[in-house]
Every structure is written in structure tokens, then in C-alpha cells.
Amino acid sequence: MKYAELCQIYEELEKNPSRLKKVEILSEFMKKLKREDTEIIYLLKGKVFPDYSEKEIGISEKLVIKALAKSSGVSDKEIVNVWKKLGDLGKVAESIMEKKKQNTLFSNSLTIQKIFENFKKLPELEGKGTVEKKLSLIAELLTSASPTESKYIMRTLLEDLRIGVADGTLRDAIVKTFFKFEKETETDKENTKKITELVQESYDISTDWRLVFENAIKGTNYLEKTMLKPGKPLKVMLYLKEATIEDGFTRVGKPALIDYKYDGFRMVITKDEDCEINIFTRRLDNVTKQFPEVKEYVEKFVEGKTFMLDSEAVGYDIKTKKYKPFQEISQRIKRKYDIEKIQKELPVEVNVFDILYYDGESLIKKPFIERRKLLEKIIKKQPFKIRPSQAIITDNIDEAKKFYKKVLESGEEGIMMKNLQAPYKPGARVGYGVKIKPEDNEFDLVIIEAEYGTGKRAGWLTSYTVACKDYEKLLEIGKVSTGLKEKEEEGLSFMELTKKLKPLKISETGRSVKVKPELVVTVVYQNIQKSPTYSSGYALRFPRITRLREDRSSKDIATLEEIRKEVEKK
Numbered sequence: 115m116k117y118a119e120l121c122q123i124y125e126e127l128e129k130n131p132s133r134l135k136k137v138e139i140l141s142e143f144m145k146k147l148k149r150e151d152t153e154i155i156y157l158l159k160g161k162v163f164p165d166y167s168e169k170e171i172g173i174s175e176k177l178v179i180k181a182l183a184k185s186s187g188v189s190d191k192e193i194v195n196v197w198k199k200l201g202d203l204g205k206v207a208e209s210i211m212e213k214k215k216q217n218t219l220f221s222n223s224l225t226i227q228k229i230f231e232n233f234k235k236l237p238e239l240e241g242k243g244t245v246e247k248k249l250s251l252i253a254e255l256l257t258s259a260s261p262t263e264s265k266y267i268m269r270t271l272l273e274d275l276r277i278g279v280a281d282g283t284l285r286d287a288i289v290k291t292f293f294k295f296e297k298e299t300e301t302d303k304e305n306t307k308k309i310t311e312l313v314q315e316s317y318d319i320s321t322d323w324r325l326v327f328e329n330a331i332k333g334t335n336y337l338e339k340t341m342l343k344p345g346k347p348l349k350v351m352l353y354l355k356e357a358t359i360e361d362g363f364t365r366v367g368k369p370a371l372i373d374y375k376y377d378g379f380r381m382v383i384t385k386d387e388d389c390e391i392n393i394f395t396r397r398l399d400n401v402t403k404q405f406p407e408v409k410e411y412v413e414k415f416v417e418g419k420t421f422m423l424d425s426e427a428v429g430y431d432i433k434t435k436k437y438k439p440f441q442e443i444s445q446r447i448k449r450k451y452d453i454e455k456i457q458k459e460l461p462v463e464v465n466v467f468d469i470l471y472y473d474g475e476s477l478i479k480k481p482f483i484e485r486r487k488l489l490e491k492i493i494k495k496q497p498f499k500i501r502p503s504q505a506i507i508t509d510n511i512d513e514a515k516k517f518y519k520k521v522l523e524s525g526e527e528g529i530m531m532k533n534l535q536a537p538y539k540p541g542a543r544v545g546y547g548v549k550i551k552p553e554d555n556e557f558d559l560v561i562i563e564a565e566y567g568t569g570k571r572a573g574w575l576t577s578y579t580v581a582c583k584d585y586e587k588l589l590e591i592g593k594v595s596t597g598l599k600e601k602e603e604e605g606l607s608f609m610e611l612t613k614k615l616k617p618l619k620i621s622e623t624g625r626s627v628k629v630k631p632e633l634v635v636t637v638v639y640q641n642i643q644k645s646p647t648y649s650s651g652y653a654l655r656f657p658r659i660t661r662l663r664e665d666r667s668s669k670d671i672a673t674l675e676e677i678r679k680e681v682e683k684k
């Protein structure tokens with residue numbers, strides 16, 4: 115297929131913000147897709163590899179600019195200038211190529227096959243001359259591309275297609291393409307809902323839209339048969355939130371399993387037929403190399419030929435053996451060097467709370483209590499290494515409350531309450547389990563500094579240092595990077611804050627920008643800790659921004675006195 119045909123679809127999708135319309139456009143395209151072309155499904159989400167794959171195109175903005183310079187003859191500096199005006203390197207490429215190619219005719223020869231061929235080579239390149247080789251691969255594509263094609267090549271390279279197609283839209287398009295119900299009756303609606311769930315589940319298990327698409331061509335029983343595969347990640351099950359233990363029991367039934375809600379990060383650990391251990395994050399990233407000790411614990415202390423475990427890795431203090439908040443160990447996820455050193459400084463304990471696959475068999479349809487018994491049987495409990503999550507099974511409210519109190523006193527976040535009979539539903543936030551955490555509190559604080567994000571969030575200020583006041587002085591009380599939306603239409607987003615903060619810039623060092631203290635936000639948090647890190651002497655735990663308070667100025671923010679009072683209350 116010609117790349118121009120796909121770009122035409124991209125253009126239509128970009129022009130039509132309505133989700134229904136997008137589903138329609140995608141579905142028309144899918145109907146025409148030949149069986150040998152199903153790999154194109156990845157490109158619809160702007161990807162070249164399946165979601166479960168470790169491979170990423172991983173090209174920096176700098177390199178993309180260089181490639182554009184190389185193929186257009188326009189200098190890097192000029193490109194950056196246009197970029198500043200247009201804010202999107204895709205559009206920059208389009209406009210530069212338009213000018214450059216005004217008088218030339220395109221042969222319209224770029225094929226999707228060629229796009230895949232060159233893009234797939236990018237992550238493979240290593241060693242000497244890599245940059246040059248990457249530049250050539252990209253420049254080769256840009257040279258034979260039309261302005262519109264150049265726009266999407268750039269955006270695909272930067273992994274930001276900007277056509278508003280996410281997983282849900284792809285799913286609905288697949289449903290619309292293959293499972294048509296003629297009349298809009300109640301039964302039709304019910305059937306559509308069932309099929310939609312089935313398609314979603316097939317993706318959550320396989321994390322591969324091409325496979326889902328191919329299964330959908332063959333029919334529902336193929337979708338149903340989508341299997342978990344050790345060595346590949348899955349979309350993990352998520353939980354609901356309840357305010358009290360009583361509500362928790364109402365939701366999950368009695369008796370329930372109650373376990374610690376550890377403040378770490380989710381780890382799916384798999385052992386495949388070749389005895390290879392792999393560790394995945396909730397976002398499907400393979401982090402096995404970053405956690406050699408976890409691999410070793412699993413090899414030593416978990417029995418079984420093949421399995422998939424769901425767990426939370428939590429950091430602890432080597433001396434006091436107390437658990438640490440997630441922020442203190444978060445750097446381990448991305449760290450690629452000095453692994454041994456950091457492993458000693460920031461050790462983690464793996465708390466296994468579910469098992470989804472064992473010795474060639476998927477367990478996700480089995481009741482939770484059976485899965486739990488199995489994991490207790492096969493994991494040799496090794497505190498501060500690997501263990502089944504600390505849990506009780508009870509139908510007694512007082513016993514549950516006692517357990518909750520103990521967990522909070524140990525400094526952990528809260529508890530999980532789980533239905534003993536429930537299956538495991540990949541990817542879904544269902545009430546098979548609930549989390550219970552202390553009520554949130556909030557303060558209005560002012561942003562004094564912000565940091566640019568990386569990857570998909572590059573170009574946006576995504577982490578904010580907030581301050582309270584002590585008379586005339588502003589004192590830092592924490593860094594917040596959660597609570598904000600990824601898209602402007604969804605509510606208070608990074609984009610909106612970035613646009614408001616940029617004009618307030620005082621100075622910039624590296625990725626960090628100091629700003630005039632004018633933007634006030636409401637920050638919700640769970641508790642306050644003493645902390646030498648921030649000038650106020652305190653740090654908010656689990657902070658998230660919930661509102662922009664443009665009606666307020668830095669004069670109206672929380673005072674140190676108020677914060678102290680809040681700490682004393684506890």
C-alpha cells in the first residue's frame with residue numbers, strides 16, 4: 115500500500131475531532147485492509163511495533179531536526195525558529211517541504227513497506243556511526259515524501275501522531291468493522307457491548323492490536339481464545355476506591371481477603387518455557403535489566419515451569435527495614451547504569467498478590483481464592499526479597515479495622531479488599547477488589563518552579579515545585595506531577611499549565627524553569643511528613659493538583675502556620 119493512502123486517513127482523522135466520526139473513518143479503512151497488510155494496524159496508533167514490544171523508535175527531537183535539515187537543505191537553526199512558531203515538528207516539516215517542493219512533482223512512490231523497513235531498523239542500530247545511519251534512514255524517507263507524508267513521518271518518529279486515535283477508538287473501529295448488528299434494538303446494543311468487551315479483553319491479554327484484528331477477522335471464538343503468554347506483558351487489572359471498610363465489604367462480599375496496599379510500583383513477573391524471567395511495568399515496559407535481584411529472587415524462591423505473577427515492588431530502608439514512599443525508589447525503573455550500586459542503595463521487596471498463569475494454564479477465570487492459595491504454595495516467603503503480600507481473610511469489621519490501623523502505622527498507604535470468588539479481569543477497573551486509603555486533604559499553593567517532561571511529554575512543563583508562605587517568604591513544600599490530564603479537552607492539563615507558566619519565566623537551567631510565583635493551584639494530599647528536602651521543612655505525600663485557582667494570588671495561599679497545625683492534628 116502507498117503511504118499516501120494512509121496519510122489521507124490520518125488527515126481525515128486529524129480534521130474530525132468527533133470520536134464517532136473517527137471510528138467510522140477507521141472502520142472504512144479497516145474494511146479495505148488486505149490480510150497481508152494487517153501490520154498497518156500499528157501505524158494507526160502511530161506505532162511500528164506492537165505495544166508489548168520493548169522496541170521503540172526512540173528518536174530525539176534533535177535528530178529529527180537534523181534529518182529534516184539534511185533532506186530539505188534548510189538549516190537546523192531556521193527549523194528551530196519555525197518550530198517555535200508552529201509548536202509541532204510535523205507541521206514544520208510539512209511547511210518546509212511545501213516551500214521546497216513547490217516546483218517539483220512527487221512520484222508518489224513511498225510505500226508503507228518502505229516506512230516499516232526503515233523505521234524498524236532504527237532501534238536496531240548500535241555502536242559507531244549510529245547517528246549518521248539513523249539520519250540517512252530518516253532522510254531517505256523524507257526525500258521521497260510529499261509535504262503531508264513528511265508531517266506524519268516526523269510525528270511517527272517522535273511517537274506523537276496527534277490524530278486522536280487511542281486504544282478505545284481502535285477497539286470500537288474493529289467492532290464496527292467485523293460485528294455489525296443491523297437494527298438498533300436493545301439486543302443489538304447488548305451484543306455490541308459484549309463484543310466490545312471481548313475485543314478489549316483480547317487486547318488486554320495480548321497487548322497486540324494486530325493480533326486482535328486478525329482474531330476479529332476469524333470470529334468471536336478466536337477472540338475468546340486469546341491466551342496469556344509468559345514473556346509478554348498484559349494490561350493489569352485495576353481496582354475501585356471505597357471510603358470505608360464497611361463500603362468495601364458491601365462491594366466485595368464477605369469474607370474478603372485484605373492485604374497491604376504497598377506504595378511501590380506494579381510489576382508483572384513472568385517465567386516462560388525457556389526459563390527466562392521477564393519483568394514488566396504497568397505500562398508494558400520491560401524492566402528486567404533494571405532489577406537483576408528480583409530476577410534472582412524469582413529464580414530461587416518461586417516454583418514452577420512457567421508462570422505470570424502480579425505484584426507490587428516496594429522500597430525499604432536498609433537500616434531501619436521500614437518501607438519507603440514510591441518517590442524515593444522511582445528512579446530505579448528508568449536507571450540503565452550503575453545498576454548494582456543503586457540496587458544496594460535502593461533495594462525493593464516484591465509483594466506478590468496475584469497469579470495469572472501457571473505451568474501452561476491461564477488462571478484468570480479461576481476464583482481469586484484458588485489463585486491466592488496457589489501463589490502461597492509456590493512462593494517461599496523471604497521478607498525483604500519476595501513474598502506473598504501480607505494479608506488476612508476475614509468477615510469481621512473490627513478485625514479488618516485493626517489490620518487497617520496496623521498498616522497505616524507501618525507507614526503504608528492503605529489496604530486492598532478483594533472478592534474471594536472473582537476472576538482476574540485484565541485491563542479493567544472493576545469492583546473485584548477495592549482500595550481504601552485515608553481521606554484526602556488540600557491546600558492552595560503557588561507554583562515557583564517547573565520542569566519539562568521527557569518522551570511524549572517533552573515540550574511540556576509536567577512537574578511543579580509548589581510553595582506555601584511564611585509572611586513574605588515562599589517556602590517549598592513538595593513537587594507535584596499528578597492530577598493533570600494528558601489532553602486539553604479532558605480538563606486541567608499539562609498543556610494549559612505550561613501555557614500559563616511560560617510567560618512567568620524568570621530563568622531556565624537544564625529542564626528546570628523558575629517562574630514568578632503567580633499561579634495558584636489546589637493540591638490534594640494524603641498526609642504531611644517532616645522533610646529536610648524542602649525549605650518549609652515539610653513534604654506533602656501523594657500530592658496531586660486538582661484545580662487551578664486563578665481567582666487567587668500568592669497572597670492567598672496556605673501559610674506555614676496552617677501546615678504546622680495540620681501536622682499537629684495527626
Ligand code: ATP
Nearest residue numbers: 351352353373374375376379380426467503530549
Ligand atoms: P493508586 O494511585 O491508588 O495506586 P492506581 O490507579 O495506580 O491507584 P488502582 O488499581 O486504583 O491503581 O489501585 C491499586 C494499585 O495499588 C495497583 O495498581 C498496585 O500498583 C498497587 N498495589 C499495592 N499493593 C497492592 C496489593 N496488595 N494488591 C493490589 N494492588 C496493590
